[in-house]
Amino acid sequence: MTAPAVETKDLVKVFERGRRTIWQRLRREPDRRERFSAVDGIDLRVESGEIFGLLGPNGAGKTTTMKMLATLLIPTSGTIRVLGIDPLERPREVRARLGAMLSGERSLYWKLTGRENLEYFAALYHVPPKETNPRIAASLAAVKLSDRADDYVERYSTGMRQRLALARALLPDPQLVILDEPTVGLDPQASRDLRDRVRELRSQGRTVLLTTHYMEEADQLCDRVAIIDHGRIVALDTPAALKRTIRAEEIVRLDIGVAADGGRQVLERLSRVGTVARHERTNGTLAVTVHCASARDLVPAAFDAARAEGATVQHVEVVPVTLEDVFISLTGRQLRE
Amino acid sequence: MTRLEADLRAFAAAALKELRITRRYPAMYLGMIFWPVLLPAVWVLMAQAYSGGNDARAIAAFAARAGTSEIAGFVFVGFAMYMWLSTILWGPGTALRRDQMQGSLEATFLTPASRLVPLFAPPMAALPNILLTFGVMGIALWLLFGVVPAPDAAIRAGVITLLGLPAMYAIGTLFAAGVLRYGEIGPVVQIVRGTFVLACGITFPVAMLPAWAQFGAALLPPTYIVADIRAVLLRGFGLADVVGDVLITLGLTVVIAFLAVFLFRALETSARRTGMLSRF
Numbered sequence: 111m112t113a114p115a116v117e118t119k120d121l122v123k124v125f126e127r128g129r130r131t132i133w134q135r136l137r138r139e140p141d142r143r144e145r146f147s148a149v150d151g152i153d154l155r156v157e158s159g160e161i162f163g164l165l166g167p168n169g170a171g172k173t174t175t176m177k178m179l180a181t182l183l184i185p186t187s188g189t190i191r192v193l194g195i196d197p198l199e200r201p202r203e204v205r206a207r208l209g210a211m212l213s214g215e216r217s218l219y220w221k222l223t224g225r226e227n228l229e230y231f232a233a234l235y236h237v238p239p240k241e242t243n244p245r246i247a248a249s250l251a252a253v254k255l256s257d258r259a260d261d262y263v264e265r266y267s268t269g270m271r272q273r274l275a276l277a278r279a280l281l282p283d284p285q286l287v288i289l290d291e292p293t294v295g296l297d298p299q300a301s302r303d304l305r306d307r308v309r310e311l312r313s314q315g316r317t318v319l320l321t322t323h324y325m326e327e328a329d330q331l332c333d334r335v336a337i338i339d340h341g342r343i344v345a346l347d348t349p350a351a352l353k354r355t356i357r358a359e360e361i362v363r364l365d366i367g368v369a370a371d372g373g374r375q376v377l378e379r380l381s382r383v384g385t386v387a388r389h390e391r392t393n394g395t396l397a398v399t400v401h402c403a404s405a406r407d408l409v410p411a412a413f414d415a416a417r418a419e420g421a422t423v424q425h426v427e428v429v430p431v432t433l434e435d436v437f438i439s440l441t442g443r444q445l446r447e
Numbered sequence: 448m449t450r451l452e453a454d455l456r457a458f459a460a461a462a463l464k465e466l467r468i469t470r471r472y473p474a475m476y477l478g479m480i481f482w483p484v485l486l487p488a489v490w491v492l493m494a495q496a497y498s499g500g501n502d503a504r505a506i507a508a509f510a511a512r513a514g515t516s517e518i519a520g521f522v523f524v525g526f527a528m529y530m531w532l533s534t535i536l537w538g539p540g541t542a543l544r545r546d547q548m549q550g551s552l553e554a555t556f557l558t559p560a561s562r563l564v565p566l567f568a569p570p571m572a573a574l575p576n577i578l579l580t581f582g583v584m585g586i587a588l589w590l591l592f593g594v595v596p597a598p599d600a601a602i603r604a605g606v607i608t609l610l611g612l613p614a615m616y617a618i619g620t621l622f623a624a625g626v627l628r629y630g631e632i633g634p635v636v637q638i639v640r641g642t643f644v645l646a647c648g649i650t651f652p653v654a655m656l657p658a659w660a661q662f663g664a665a666l667l668p669p670t671y672i673v674a675d676i677r678a679v680l681l682r683g684f685g686l687a688d689v690v691g692d693v694l695i696t697l698g699l700t701v702v703i704a705f706l707a708v709f710l711f712r713a714l715e716t717s718a719r720r721t722g723m724l725s726r727f
Binding site for chain 2: 180213216219222231233234235
């Protein structure tokens with residue numbers, strides 16, 4: 111059995127909100143800053159050669175976890191092993207073996223060409239001189255940027271900059287690549303393109319750990335997904351297994367026009383034929399998500415329920431179970447909230 | 448490749464990166480020609496006005512305090528040092544701050560390269576520009592005021608400049624450490640730069656300061672560096688004549704360097720605890 115690429119135990123990161131002035135320190139006033147746990151006891155085991163996703167809303171603790179793995183943040187408590195190495199004790203060894211793309215396009219030098227950026231970072235990654243040019247060429251080819259390598263980065267599209275940041279992460283020829291929200295801000299085509307590149311990394315035998323708040327991305331790309339919320343892992347499994355935890359074959363999303371405080375009876379009647387996973391009232395519209403065995407049975411029942419209360423069904427959507435539904439069932443909230 | 452070799456290569460790559468970026472803003476070179484001539488020339492003209500148009504008694508009084516009667520040379524050397532000090536003192540901090548603001552600091556800190564690379568390579572890349580500035584000032588001094596330092600004196604001044612580099616970088620590191628923990632520390636640097644101009648005899652002789660301020664000036668390496676460069680350029684001193692000052696400078700360098708390394712490590716650890724590396 112091979113060692114895991116990443117292993118964390120009871121990982122905690124506590125931040126302080128607000129400031130403690132020098133005057134307060136000098137006067138030895140009690141520290142009244144609010145403390146909050148960005149990461150609150152994460153146990154993670156990422157196996158070699160898999161694409162592992164951390165899925166969660168903004169502020170869930172995904173990036174903080176990644177930064178601790180990448181030696182940029184010191185955990186408050188808990189243990190970390192990256193490729194079998196403790197990043198707290200031997201940070202430089204971890205950095206030498208890790209490819210990381212954390213802050214995307216902003217982390218590049220826009221007044222340099224793509225190739226010049228990679229030349230600079232290759233030296234910082236201690237790539238031997240004889241290997242530098244072949245390594246840069248391979249990295250550029252891997253992200254399909256060879257033909258634009260000598261253009262200034264300021265002339266790149268956002269997607270190309272993201273790909274160049276990925277090329278930089280490949281310079282140390284890493285066994286483990288960590289990607290923080292790699293497709294955020296990209297158009298659908300550029301996102302698909304980047305996901306293809308990530309799949310190729312797995313086919314090359316590398317381990318990929320990525321964060322995302324896009325459920326489709328986690329679903330399509332990852333071998334296993336940890337759903338993270340408020341700094342804790344609330345579920346961890348393959349996307350298919352996670353979706354099976356929803357005891358439903360189909361998901362029905364309904365928009366029902368109701369009176370100001372109406373809709374209670376509708377919800378009550380819907381809960382008899384399915385599981386009301388989520389409901390939200392906005393401007394006279396009750397948005398309901400129902401998990402059910404068959405939409406053929408639920409949809410007529412929904413119309414009957416609405417009619418009985420004098421309400422109107424405005425929109426019906428029947429969709430397959432997604433990781434979003436898993437997240438809703440676990441947290442009662444949508445990923446984008 | 449040993450770690451030292453790898454870091455030296457990274458250092459050269461980081462300096463090259465800075466040179467490439469600077470080269471892509473050619474208008475900046477105009478400033479390197481304009482200000483080094485205009486600013487000191489204004490001070491020389493003021494000094495000449497205050498001395499009643501180079502009145503012999505006024506010049507003698509100046510020479511008694513400054514050790515030279517060459518007002519233009521005194522001011523130009525002081526300003527050359529001011530520009531050099533500004534670049535070196537704030538260079539490491541500026542480099543870190545710029546990387547922090549544009550978002551590349553974390554990417555740099557993700558690599559196994561020594562922290563000395565992003566700290567010192569960018570200001571090292573400024574050295575050609577500083578040499579250009581010195582050249583422009585030398586030509587201006589010659590064309591406008593007829594002062595031409597002897598070539599061997601210029602070489603001795605260069606040696607003192609090189610010996611003073613570690614002290615300047617050590618002081619610069621102190622500020623750079625502050626960037627890691629506190630982000631914007633420009634106002635503090637301005638205060639310190641102003642203090643150095645006042646205390647280290649940049650535009651007037653240190654002898655003009657009150658006794659307590661002269662004591663403070665004696666603790667600052669730039670005081671010795673500026674005085675020694677003036678001594679070799681304008682008074683014909685040899686290196687042997689200033690060896691005492693050089694030793695004091697090197698001694699202060701050791702103390703400041705230890706303090707800087709300790710502070711940088713402590714504040715980098717603090718930044719990794721608080722997440723300040725990515726905040727600005």
